[in-house]
Amino acid sequence: MYKAIVFAGTTEGYELCRFLAEHQVQVLGCVATEYGTKSLSESSFLHVQGKRLSEEEMEALFEMERPEIVLDATHPYAAEVTENIRRACEKNRISYIRVLREESSHQKAVYVESTEEAAEFLKTTEGNVLLTTGSKELKLFTGVPDFQKRLFARVLSLPSVIDTCRELGFEGRNLIAMQGPFSEEMNAAMLKQYDCRYLVTKDSGKAGGFLEKIQAAVSCGVIPVIIGRPLNEQGITLADACSVLAEKFQFSMKPQVTLLGIGMGSRDTMTVQGKTAVENADLIIGAKRMADAVRLPHQDVFYEYRSQEIADYIHSHPQYRKVVIALSGDVGFYSGAKKLLELLGEDTQVICGISSVVYFMAKIGLSWDDAKIVSAHGKSCNLVSQIRSNKKVFAILGTPEGTAELARKLTFYGMGDVLLYVGENLSYDNEKIFVKKASELTEYQGDALSVICAYNETAVEEAATHGLPxxxxxxxxxxxxxxxxxxxxxxxxxxxxxxxxxxxxxxxxxxxxxxxxxxxxxxxxxxxxxxxxxxxxxxxxxxxxxxxxxxxxxxxxxxxxxxxxxxxxxxxxxxxxxxxxxxxxxxxxxxxxxxxxxxxxxxxxxxxxxxxxxxxxxxxxxxxxxxxxxxxxxxxxxxxxxxxxxxxxxxxxxxxxxx
CATH class of the missing domain: 3.40.50.150 (Vaccinia Virus protein VP39)
Incomplete structure (x- = not known):
């Protein structure tokens, strides 16, 4: 017998199934299609049923299994299904919870009152759009800038309809003439094929394939533009549902958190172990540049670099089971990992990355085992003194003026002949690496994402601690x-x-x-x-x-x-x-x-x-x-x-x- 039954079909539903199974609670995940079953992997605690159930079939299932709780995590627009689940629970006197989606940047739908408003909204956006509102009001979208390239119109495959679309300027690959109905998989394939950022649809209900469009949009990270009024459902969030379940079944929630050194920023400099951690993550956290460099499509992301705020966010969002915190370079090289480990605990996994010093020194052909390694990013390291007494000094700068400021100081202190190897945007497409004398770089305007290696042939041995003659x-x-x-x-x-x-x-x-x-x-x-x-x-x-x-x-x-x-x-x-x-x-x-x-x-x-x-x-x-x-x-x-x-x-x- 199952202790919990989850009606899934959404990301939240899949997460609840995995969440319960990982905490060893017997759960049955109910999805409506075979496509849905592919999103869940069965285990000794999780079983998946791929079949649409009528209200009578739900009642029979509940009577047979007698679960302690039923969670309805179906799509917000599957109103009929939600009502059937609710009534079946009432008849069997089973605890019912409606789980609603928390709005996020890639799931939040845009609601407009009319097709005219939809067209006006698209004028303020960038990216490709799949139009699924038919051909009758297609003319309204011709006012969208660059519509002949950005907009992809899906219409009926009738000669008269196709002729009308061509007259409006929709033709070639931007005109999709097909007869419905369209499954979620078909809608998703089109959105991916045309690299769409938005999907325009009317709230046409079950008969118009509305639910399948919305589900496809969400699965692809596409923003739905819905002509109609938003729903006003009552329920709880996924985070709250996880808390309720933990209390009911008496288990504690603790996610697996990984501190990941992502290398320079390009995915090419991430280790295989790091890529695997990202692929398995539910949530990516990090400064925007780092998080965006590794996150996969449809993964949740929290842009933050401050340690305490990161720890607080993880604690307040227990629905995430596997969290990756993306850190630049290597976790042990001028990284925020030390503070995070103090806040998150010793169970935190640490995965090393390729540090900027290793990458850069290899690029310029110098060994780094005998180099003085410092960071001038947001701290004082007295770089001039270090360069005076060391033949090789590697430093992270962190400001666009950093190279020029250092070059001016070196020149002032009589070290204008010191060679400065400069590296900017390491591993990115706009990577820049060069070498010049300090005296030639006093007015150089560089990039904030930069490092240098100062090579001083005439470095003097560091003075004794005290007692100079x-x-x-x-x-x-x-x-x-x-x-x-x-x-x-x-x-x-x-x-x-x-x-x-x-x-x-x-x-x-x-x-x-x-x-x-x-x-x-x-x-x-x-x-x-x-x-x-x-x-x-x-x-x-x-x-x-x-x-x-x-x-x-x-x-x-x-x-x-x-x-x-x-x-x-x-x-x-x-x-x-x-x-x-x-x-x-x-x-x-x-x-x-x-x-x-x-x-x-x-x-x-x-x-x-x-x-x-x-x-x-x-x-x-x-x-x-x-x-x-x-x-x-x-x-x-x-x-x-x-x-x-x-x-x-x-x-x-x-x-x-x-x-």
Whole structure:
């Protein structure tokens, strides 16, 4: 005995049958035609019956099987069938549910009051149209632009009718002279043959083959233009029906979700495993470019790239059993897969794809195993510094101006001879790949969908974490923090690669440079008030190609206004404003890590007073207050002897709130 009987014939009906069978509920799927049976595959829990049933036959079936529930998912225009099912359920006292189609972009019919309105509507559209309203009102459609190519008229095969159509301009392949009735299969074949986007029909009921036209249109993803008034049926959606069934038969609904790397975008770059996943999917989700690249005709689609919105949509649409989320390139290469996995759970299937780096590097004939791989799409990666210190750098750009902006910066920092391999619209028909020197691309306007590989023959080895020799810097009369002190101070700062750093009283910029070489994915702000020192900082910034280092002219703390909150701050000179500077830094970020270099005892005393005040403000707050005193001596040659000459002692003070 079947626990459920589903009257199918629509996509929703087929989905309900599969849904119940997959959750091990014995179900009988009733379809009216042999064509309908081909849409369902029988299993141990699903049996299919292909036969039109009268009301009496339905009553007999229900009496014999005694199902717990009957679901009517027949077509909205099969009004007589719906009424028969309803009455048969009432007589047998069986629970009845009418399942109605949710409107979507490819299923939503257009309703008009007259043939004139239908013709007016078609004037606003593009794509081919199958006209099934006969020849009498065909003249009204001759006002549709390019009608002799777009419109395909199906009329009776009478000589007089054909002559009339020819006089109106309908002839050749655009005139279909055939005698009905037409099955759903025949209508579908015509829509596909003529690549139609619309089907125009009158609401002529059962005798006029109206239902078969609508079913064919829906199955082909064609929009019906119906001359007549829309139906106003009462029922529930497929999603609600699935929820009702899950509660009734006590099973939980959890779809199989696949995160699919689709390659560059062309179906040719999708793996066989990926194509199989798409073919079996009920729903495709992704940004429009990605979803449209893989979805098959008649598949439902949800255009979205934000992880939380995707998870919410899947949760609120339980009717989808197999969901594919299309992600560009490979799921492990600058992809949204990580966040989606957190939201969707460990049962989510992951299928890799061909990443842009693999595809592009193969196209230009370079290996990528020794390349620095970064993404500048929507994030800071300090590309100039990467190119300065790496022979090969692959980067995703993501803006039309990306190539030109990079080329201008490279040229400014003396790297105009760097070769830029540029790839745009990879794998598409308009794919573009070329190579030029950076100096030749400063005004280039490209495509947003782009990548580059910078090839720098003269790349310099990446500098040590900190402790550059003093001789490496361009120096003037401005004071400079010496190598040994910089080494200790940088160690105390404990920078990360994405740190946001202040160098207050930057002098020549030696500490700023060391910061920038460590925080390769962060930002460094060198704050200095003296004009000669500012010029030295700019020269050192250019020498080391530190595009993510910004020079700020002014006196702290006023010069700090408007800057982003720091994670780390080095104070080498305070101009007597140490207390105020510390106060502003803590206002911007209570957890900022500060390292202060003090030469004079007065500055040490001021720093200690600041620490005492911080501790007194809140006894529950714990502060790290580390103080190191350095006494450095350097050797000096005197004849054939070496004497040690002492440098000024330096106090290195570290302050940070402990959390």
């Amino acid at each position: 003093d001789e490496e810097f361009i120096r003037g009369k401005a004071p400079m923090t010496k190598t040994e002190v910089r080494t200790v101070s940088m160690g105390k700062l404990k920078l990360k690669k994405d740190s946001v750093c202040y160098d207050v009283g930057a002098g020549t910029g030696s500490v700023s440079v060391e910061m920038a070489l460590c925080a390769t994915e962060g930002r460094v702000y060198a704050i200095e008030k003296k004009e000669d020192a500012l010029d030295l900082i700019r020269q050192n910034k250019e020498k080391f190609a530190l595009d993510h280092m910004e020079v700020i002219a002014g006196t702290a703390p006023e010069a700090l206004e408007g800057l982003p909150a720091p994670t780390h701050a080095f104070i080498g000179g305070s101009s007597g404003n140490l207390k105020e500077i510390i106060h502003v830094l803590l206002e911007k970020n209570r957890n900022v890590r500060m390292v202060i270099n003090c030469i004079t005892l007065e500055t040490v005393s001021e720093a200690m007073e600041c620490i005492r005040q911080l501790k007194a403000e809140d006894e529950n707050t714990v502060w790290e207050t580390d103080i190191v005193q350095l006494a450095v001596s350097r050797s000096k040659s005197i004849g054939r002897y070496h004497m040690m000459m002492g440098e000024n002692p330096i106090y290195v003070i570290t302050i940070q709130e402990v959390r």
